[in-house]
Amino acid sequence: MSNSHLFMKTGFPRAALNNGIGRYVCQLQRVTIKFCKNNGSSRGVRDFLEHDLVNFAKENPGIVVYVKPRRHRTPALSAEYLNGEKQLLFCRNYTREEVNKWLGLLRSQVRDTSAIRLRKMWHTDNPSIQGPWTPWTFRDPAQNLVEFPDPKLFKMETEQQTATEKLLEIFKAQQEAERKRANETG
Amino acid sequence: MSSLRTCARAAIRIQKLTSVIYTGERGIKRWVAPTLRVINKRKAKLGPQPEPRRSNFLDWNYNAEIFAFNKRLSENFDVELLQQAFTHRSYVAQEEQKQREVGIENPELSIKDNTDLIVEGKCLTSEIVERYLRQALPRLPEEGILKLKDYLLSEEIVAKVSVQIGTKDIILSEDHPVRQETLVNTFFALVAALARSNDVVHTSFFVRDFLIATLSDKEILSIWTPSHPFQTLDAILNREKRGSADFRLTAQTGVNTILAAYQVAVYSDQQFLGIGTGETVQVAKNIAALDALQRMFGIADFSRPIPFNLTVDVSSQRTENLPLTKWCTENLKHTVGG
């Protein structure tokens, strides 16, 4: 859209704290699962709690999981990341699989990625090895010795011989041959 | 439902011509907007509120947090030591004060604070960082190593690292929101706690992965620059018994304008050392010297990046890098060992 990004933070895809150069640290530090015990809209979440929560907690010991029942309200996942950001994800009428998938997303992302606009899809700290282009990268060093204006440097660079030049060359060759012949005979 | 409503409306419109057209949809309830308006108005009236403490929330379990902290960093902290590392002196004092207010004369708490851990951790971190940098950047002069160390141990950087590994909410301290200094101290205390619960080599991995790795996206020359590149280069060439630095103007343009640009290359014995551009010849010469130095020290853009997979041995003998005043390729061989 033309301006949905206007009030969004912008940034580049960056790993928090050079994650992965040293060791991998899961950036989701805690998640609170809020749901209602009676309401139908929380059914998927309740299923998730019943079947998958223990596995999830076991597989991700680095994430603190809180479960918070509250009456008659939309179920939600409240995620807190290591950079201090919070993300609230409403999961009204989600199925158990959907809750699983969304939780997987929260677990694997660095921050609330839907809250930033990426200026580029990539980032580099060393864009150039050979050094970026400059006007002098391919300049002939002989030009350092030139006194401007130099008539030679104005001349067109033509590799092909013109017809006139060709004729002159033939003529000179003829003359040379004639002179030789004259020398031999004389 | 809406089609029903539309039908009804059509029926009524036929009866009375004065009817209002609305499309029927279920949306946000009508009470929401005015309620929000009132809430916001009251919030504005209250003024800015202090940041709530995460530990006062209903969904908070300190032991679970400590457990997760340990697992998150894939470390084996001794839990007691870990809790001690997070407990600051000010917190203990605060608790004692609370007991006194209740009427207990000599409050005796079994909480240990992290004062000695901080001191120990600070020394250890500094030692590890210094040794690691020397090992990772053997060609960098000692001055640069010390400057890099100062940079890495500066409050700003350590505090940032400390927050990023998730200490902020778990810290037990009087100040809230947590001050930078407390964050830094916590990091040092953690280092000491790790050294006590594991060994120093393991601790060095911790420091390497979280603190030193922040150097990966930094340009070293922007943290440390030799102060007199010109003289330094000359001295080094002299020590290496090479011809003195020979500066040549390789390009210039717009010399009479404020956007003048001069390109100067530096050679020694007709061998290329470095190249630099500047708005005056003097600046360009200095940059060229700086470029030559960064190529020598192995910190140029195209040089091998700093390795972040080394192991440092803190117990081994301290060997310093060559200082600028002694730096030359020949001496380097002695210190690095071939």
Next chain:
Amino acid sequence: MVFQSLTLFARSRGPDEFWRKRKIFKLAAHFVGRKRNCYSIAIRYVHRALRYATMSRKLKKADMLNLWNTRLTAACAEHDINLRTFKEALMRNNILIDRKTLVDLAIWEPRSFKSLTQLAIARGKQDGLNDVMYVKTPPGVITRGMLK
């Protein structure tokens, strides 16, 4: 909802006007003047902005292609070859690099780009492409075609 009569049912006011307008005002937040604050004016300009946004999604691609072409033309001219011949010769050498990447190379890794142009010129000479027949090349440039 319970409606006691047909009239009451029809009179129910539908969705809340506040949220309906808010959607539009959010899109108009960066406009200047009354088209930012007055709904009936804002909606016209929002519709126009949306139309522009739709059209610009295509224009943006064209703009980028234009920019790459301009830059590549400049970069190729520096090495005595024109863009058409360059692309053609690269194709014949089975070097399949798109314009965006070529531009990146020309700016950030100029020497790699130069070697690409040398390859193209060598290939062009070998295949008799008129443009490059008289361009000087350094010795030792070997293209795929030469190896066969």
Next chain:
Amino acid sequence: MGNVSSKNFVPRSRKFVRRNQKSFFQHKHDRKYLTSIMSAVKRAQQWATFARTWHLFDATWQNPFDSAQVIIKHLMGLHKPIYHPMNDCGDHVVVMNSRDIALPGDEWRKRVYFHHTTYPGGASWTLAWELHNKNPTLVIKKAVYNGMDGNLQRRHTMQRLHVFPDDKIPEEILKNISNQIRYLRPVPTRLDHISPEEVENYPKIVDYPKQYILR
């Protein structure tokens, strides 16, 4: 580097460099300032990439309208791979000998330059040869001006064009020059500039008979 991310893809413009010009050499005592921005070497790199070159162009016997295309290319920076309409990478062009331009065909007599003073009856039409007599730099200047798109940048770009009617270029401008643009077409030699010996020695296909009278 402070924020490396923003330098992705396109080098930052010269403006950026100038803003950060309080470089390491001017702030010898303020190291911290340096650490937060960029190293002196990186800054110099940008200075080099965005250096403005001064080109010299000789207009002798050149078609001003063809020349304008080449001049525009250099003025706008279209000859650089870093070109972007918004990054101000244009060069300076010094044109000499603008008095000796050669218009194609009947253009001297047929080309008309229109001017209006905005007062009623203020319109005037000047023929190219008249204009050239009044000011020998104007034909080429107008050719360049009209060759560019009419936008807010055009007048600023024109500021980088320096036209001189003859080869007397002021010393301070001549010193700035670091490149020459080649002729677009060969400069012919005038018949009366060819020495008689050369004419004498030039190869002839046929010789006129002795008694042949040249009129």
